[in-house]
Amino acid sequence: MASKRKRVSTIAAVVAVAALASIPLSFTGPAELRAAVVGPFLLAGPGTALMLFLKPPRIRKGTGFEVLPLAVAIAVSVSLAAAILLSTAMLYTGFWHPSAAVALLAMFTLGLLAAVDRRSRRKEAAS
Amino acid sequence: MAVQAPWRVSASRLHRSDVGTQLPLVVTDAKHSRPPQHRADRGDPRVPGALAATAVTALILGVWALKTVNAQDIGGAGLIQVLPASYFFALGLNLAGFVGSLGLKVLRPWLLVVQLLVLIVILHGADPIIHGLPRLEASYRHLGITDYITQTGGLDRKLDAYFNWPGFFGLLAMLSNATGIHDLTWLATWAPVGVNVLLMPALLALTLRLSSNPRQAWAGVWMFYLASWVGQDYLSPQACALLLLLTLIACVLTVFPGWPWKPSGKLATRLRNLAHRLEPGKSAPMPIELPRLALVILAAVCVVLLAGMTVAHQLTPFAAIPILVMLALGGKSRLRFLPVLALLFPVCWLVLAATPFLIGHLHTLFGSIGNINAAASASLLNRVGGNPAHQFVVYSRLAEGAVIWILAGLGSLRGRRLRTPWLAAALGTIAPFVMFPLQSYGGELLLRIYLFSLPFAASLVVLPLLPLLPRGPSPPGLRQLAALLLLGSIIATGTVATRYGNDAIENFTPDEIAVANQLYATAPHGSVLIEAVHDTAWRYEHYAGYRYETVLQAEPARPGEPEPGCASITQLVPSAGAYLIVTASQITAADVINTGPSEGLQHFIDRCALQGGWSVEYRNNGGAIYHLQGAPNGI
Numbered sequence: 001m002a003s004k005r006k007r008v009s010t011i012a013a014v015v016a017v018a019a020l021a022s023i024p025l026s027f028t029g030p031a032e033l034r035a036a037v038v039g040p041f042l043l044a045g046p047g048t049a050l051m052l053f054l055k056p057p058r059i060r061k062g063t064g065f066e067v068l069p070l071a072v073a074i075a076v077s078v079s080l081a082a083a084i085l086l087s088t089a090m091l092y093t094g095f096w097h098p099s100a101a102v103a104l105l106a107m108f109t110l111g112l113l114a115a116v117d118r119r120s121r122r123k124e125a126a127s
Numbered sequence: 128m129a130v131q132a133p134w135r136v137s138a139s140r141l142h143r144s145d146v147g148t149q150l151p152l153v154v155t156d157a158k159h160s161r162p163p164q165h166r167a168d169r170g171d172p173r174v175p176g177a178l179a180a181t182a183v184t185a186l187i188l189g190v191w192a193l194k195t196v197n198a199q200d201i202g203g204a205g206l207i208q209v210l211p212a213s214y215f216f217a218l219g220l221n222l223a224g225f226v227g228s229l230g231l232k233v234l235r236p237w238l239l240v241v242q243l244l245v246l247i248v249i250l251h252g253a254d255p256i257i258h259g260l261p262r263l264e265a266s267y268r269h270l271g272i273t274d275y276i277t278q279t280g281g282l283d284r285k286l287d288a289y290f291n292w293p294g295f296f297g298l299l300a301m302l303s304n305a306t307g308i309h310d311l312t313w314l315a316t317w318a319p320v321g322v323n324v325l326l327m328p329a330l331l332a333l334t335l336r337l338s339s340n341p342r343q344a345w346a347g348v349w350m351f352y353l354a355s356w357v358g359q360d361y362l363s364p365q366a367c368a369l370l371l372l373l374t375l376i377a378c379v380l381t382v383f384p385g386w387p388w389k390p391s392g393k394l395a396t397r398l399r400n401l402a403h404r405l406e407p408g409k410s411a412p413m414p415i416e417l418p419r420l421a422l423v424i425l426a427a428v429c430v431v432l433l434a435g436m437t438v439a440h441q442l443t444p445f446a447a448i449p450i451l452v453m454l455a456l457g458g459k460s461r462l463r464f465l466p467v468l469a470l471l472f473p474v475c476w477l478v479l480a481a482t483p484f485l486i487g488h489l490h491t492l493f494g495s496i497g498n499i500n501a502a503a504s505a506s507l508l509n510r511v512g513g514n515p516a517h518q519f520v521v522y523s524r525l526a527e528g529a530v531i532w533i534l535a536g537l538g539s540l541r542g543r544r545l546r547t548p549w550l551a552a553a554l555g556t557i558a559p560f561v562m563f564p565l566q567s568y569g570g571e572l573l574l575r576i577y578l579f580s581l582p583f584a585a586s587l588v589v590l591p592l593l594p595l596l597p598r599g600p601s602p603p604g605l606r607q608l609a610a611l612l613l614l615g616s617i618i619a620t621g622t623v624a625t626r627y628g629n630d631a632i633e634n635f636t637p638d639e640i641a642v643a644n645q646l647y648a649t650a651p652h653g654s655v656l657i658e659a660v661h662d663t664a665w666r667y668e669h670y671a672g673y674r675y676e677t678v679l680q681a682e683p684a685r686p687g688e689p690e691p692g693c694a695s696i697t698q699l700v701p702s703a704g705a706y707l708i709v710t711a712s713q714i715t716a717a718d719v720i721n722t723g724p725s726e727g728l729q730h731f732i733d734r735c736a737l738q739g740g741w742s743v744e745y746r747n748n749g750g751a752i753y754h755l756q757g758a759p760n761g762i
Binding site for chain 1: 282294295305307325332335373381428432435438439
């Protein structure tokens with residue numbers, strides 16, 4: 001149980017670092033570094049934060065099926081769908097600011113991760 | 128309401144319970160949920176290591192074999208005619224490695240993932256390894272649309288359909304703008320590998336819910352990769368939309384299984400009875416209720432996936448409609464609103480957001496609804512043509528599709544006899560066929576139906592070859608493993624022939640790219656650029672900066688169709704003149720597909736060039752650029 005919690009914390013930390021780094025890097029920086037950080041973040045960042053928020057272990061407890069493939073699939077697909085919808089909205093409104101859009105997705109991700117963190121702290125305090 | 132159950136259910140045993148009533152759901156105390164397995168129960172620990180070693184060997188050998196292929200030798204029959212024996216040995220080794228991994232006493236997911244990754248690289252990564260450039264002229268167009276959005280930050284919705292479903296290109300442009308990497312050719316080159324890797328979790332999540340045991344689920348994913356010859360895994364909106372669709376269906380089947388209506392109505396009762404007659408085993412267990420917030424969020428996730436699909440691709444949402452409807456009618460999805468939204472989203476998008484496309488293509492969209500003959504002609508008859516080698520490839524594709532669907536049918540019958548879950552997979556296999564009478568989708572509809580149907584069909588294809596009840600979680604026997612390996616080998620060999628059957632047409636050389644680069648360097652902005660055959664690696668930049676024209680479509684000439692003359696080119700030339708590009712791939716395409724003049728494309732061009740007014744602007748091994756003078760009274 002402790003190792004599972006540690007694993008979740010590690011994933012949350014990696015996503016948080018990627019989201020934090022994506023905010024400045026989406027505006028400036030060496031192209032290779034920006035690609036190495038912003039690319040994976042757009043691919044899976046927001047969706048992973050959402051899955052952490054949903055607490056996959058609880059789904060697993062309830063249903064018993066292997067939840068990991070679905071969690072990974074949702075993490076990737078939600079991230080891609082969010083970026084697709086955001087970019088489409090920008091294109092149709094004539095407000096094309098992709099760097100700002102990445103920053104917005106990063107802030108959304110950080111918000112979800114903060115909620116996850118707050119919840120786990122509350123639980124720890126209660127127990 | 129949150130349910131904090133003080134127990135957990137083992138993954139594999141719950142799936143046993145899906146099969147029927149014989150194996151009850153095993154609920155164990157959380158503290159003792161995973162009893163230490165006896166070493167002997169887990170088999171020899173050296174075997175997984177050996178199987179991993181076969182995967183690495185297959186990877187090295189497969190990549191090396193592909194690297195030895197000379198792309199110039201690829202002819203009308205495609206890649207299979209030039210592949211060395213070592214490639215097939217590597218493929219066989221990988222197939223045996225996967226089947227061996229599937230036959231272990233205890234499944235090792237990491238090992239199965241490794242085997243599948245190797246399969247993806249050596250079976251679906253041949254083009255990037257051999258050619259090192261994006262496959263298909265459409266890849267280059269997609270790069271051009273992305274470039275247009277990156278440069279302008281806007282859409283030209285009257286230019287073509289792509290700009291009316293811009294989601295995927297917006298995503299790429301966002302990536303390009305936000306990273307500062309403006310050349311995404313590398314991404315297009317390696318897309319077949321990347322797309323298939325990204326599909327794996329969604330496929331596994333789906334097959335886990337379609338099947339009765341994890342071995343069948345893994346084998347279903349394996350079968351998908353083996354039989355996926357359609358090659359839609361390039362850098363394309365449909366590849367992205369397929370990922371969203373599979374995740375959506377997996378999410379629905381996993382989180383929201385069950386009937387959408389209470390069994391009070393007559394129709395609902397009849398449907399339930401019918402479903403129970405078709406799938407007589409105990410129905411899949413309803414998951415323990417999730418917290419309401421989680422359910423709401425996951426339902427919202429389904430809506431977001433549907434919306435993302437809608438703005439990214441014009442066809443995939445229409446495939447989602449019948450699949451979701453059939454799953455609801457079969458008692459596999461309790462989200463009543465989702466099929467309704469699946470219909471509303473694309474229709475509203477078509478009417479409200481894709482209006483320029485709708486106005487210009489009313490007849491194309493709705494003109495052939497219900498005309499099954501037209502659909503069959505476009506998807507089947509019109510595609511069968513070309514030289515004998517190409518016809519062999521086309522017939523092989525049709526045969527492979529038919530074999531998979533027939534095997535899926537047999538799998539359904541077997542599933543019903545064994546009282547194991549099969550109905551959801553069968554419904555998913557059949558549902559995309561509803562699109563067939565609606566329109567031909569440029570003659571590609573049957574191919575797309577196969578693509579949407581395959582993830583479900585693959586799960587049924589392997590069903591008869593895996594042990595189900597009453598042996599439960601025991602691994603397959605040697606005979607079953609041998610049968611699975613034989614089937615996999617036949618289908619994989621077929622896919623090497625079918626997937627890469629058009630390799631000579633669909634791939635381009637650096638020389639051809641140099642010709643296109645020179646064309647853009649030579650032709651002033653706004654010029655008319657003409658391709659002799661619709662098979663040119665161009666439009667990756669200046670997508671809207673020129674007027675692009677095509678003389679011959681890359682499809683077999685229809686019987687009785689007059690041969691094109693030089694006038695078919697000159698009529699496209701305005702008074703200001705135009706530039707004609709003729710490439711090696713175009714010449715091969717005309718030869719293989721039998722399109723255009725019987726004398727051959729190069730002779731035809733040479734003959735037309737003698738008429739006067741033509742001058743060669745550039746020439747290399749990849750092709751040539753001609754400048755065509757316009758007539759004073761030209762268009």
